Amino acid sequence: MSLAGCLGGSSNSTSLSVGIPSSSTTTGAASNSFQRVVKEQSGDTEPAGEIRWQNQETGGDPPSLRQFSQGNLQALTAGNFIAASAQEDQPPFAEQPLDTLPNQMFSISSLHMHVLSVNGSGIETTDDLVGSNFWALPPSWGLRQQAEAVFSNAGLWSELQDTDSIVNADTGDVAGLIEEGNIDALIAYGAGFQNLAGWATEVDARADLQLVEFSDSLVEAANDTRGTSHSELDVYGWEQQDFQQDQMDVYGADFQFWLGSDVSRDVGYELARISNENTESIQEGQPAYLDHSDPETMASLYLEDMPVHPGPYDFLEEQGVDMSAYTRGDE
Structure with a gap:
């Protein structure tokens, strides 16, 4: 389902709670900068509508993944290592495995x-x-x-x-x-x-x-x-x-943004477009943010055994990125 309108506003808006460790971290600063650019670039137009990217400090990516699994977050920053650990029920998830995992969205930084x-x-x-x-x-x-x-x-x-x-x-x-x-x-x-x-x-x-x-x-x-x-x-x-x-x-x-499969394909597509077309503005807030003006870079940190959200997947495929090694997430 789409989250459009479920957190208030018109039916043509989507509010995403995004888990970050803290604003003083590399990924937290990246997500804060991305939040600013999404606010500037997202419009009340079809099909995605207005997108509100709202960062929430969780203390780390394992807590973010747990909050996501409990339905309290729709997106997050997380390292590939810890996401793979969650998928494989490895520590710190061995005793309390997660029921739900997010899709890969696109790269942040190494x-x-x-x-x-x-x-x-x-x-x-x-x-x-x-x-x-x-x-x-x-x-x-x-x-x-x-x-x-x-x-x-x-x-x-x-x-x-x-x-x-x-x-x-x-x-x-x-x-x-x-x-x-x-x-x-x-x-x-x-x-x-x-x-x-x-x-x-x-x-x-x-x-x-x-x-x-x-x-x-x-x-x-x-x-x-x-x-x-x-x-x-x-x-x-x-x-x-x-x-x-x-x-x-x-x-x-390696760190990426991750996005829930409940978030619509159109919202995911629009977030990928915004990042691709506004890299310099995002890098003003976090210079370590990878250069997404080259769409290949957006896909450079993907794991082959975890699904990619259908929005970024479709956007990158349209940009000529070879996505054949990756699985398109369910809509």
């Missing part, structure tokens, strides 16, 4: 996860993290679940837990905890070769850090973990640090 330590901590490789105070992202995040999977595959996560090395804290507390000496090392990320998340720019301004080298076991573990792999990239995003090196070890995390 994140580059890396590890840093406080200068003077003595932590130079990921093997040195055991026994330290290590912040591995907020427990409610899909990125935290991905980190746990990577470090578990390397045999490190259980050692970190056994030595009480894991620090659980929200992003807004990290810079202060570093200054207080309560965090020795952390996981951070850059997005799309453009920037850091908002919370990480505060850490950059207030902490003296160095990059941590991935041990061989962590490199192998990243390559063996579903949805990610290890690579070495040029350092970017850190403006206040003097790393004394040009490259950093990273593992990847």
Whole structure:
């Protein structure tokens, strides 16, 4: 069915509640910028009508997926790793599997996860993290679940837990905890070769850090973990640090918008058109937002074993994108 008019307004309007982790995250900033552009570009015209893209902070993509399954959200941002985990009833969904999953909508950005330590901590490789105070992202995040999977595959996560090395804290507390000496090392990320998340720019301004080298076991573990792999990239995003090196070890995390199958094909099509035709405006609010002026890029992060919403699917097919590897979602 269509959600047109179900949340108020005329029968020619659609209100979408969209789950984001927080506005200080890369995907939250992307969705906030997309919300602004949708408001500017969406009109009260047939067949899609007016679209209201309304962001709701949930604390992470696992909570967003749970809220979606309960019928409280119609769209969300989420990483491919955590969406695949939900599809396969893997942690954190193993004990409480989800009844309903959203369709893939289109790409947001690829994140580059890396590890840093406080200068003077003595932590130079990921093997040195055991026994330290290590912040591995907020427990409610899909990125935290991905980190746990990577470090578990390397045999490190259980050692970190056994030595009480894991620090659980929200992003807004990290810079202060570093200054207080309560965090020795952390996981951070850059997005799309453009920037850091908002919370990480505060850490950059207030902490003296160095990059941590991935041990061989962590490199192998990243390559063996579903949805990610290890690579070495040029350092970017850190403006206040003097790393004394040009490259950093990273593992990847791909993020997309996701849209419920109850949302009409026409609304999904219009959202894809708006993103394709207004990339520069969206990037004003989040430079890491992928360049959707090339429709191929919109499809670049699709998973082959999860359906694509029929609206974006049809739009991209009309733009000449080869969609034969993907399944068109049910209307």
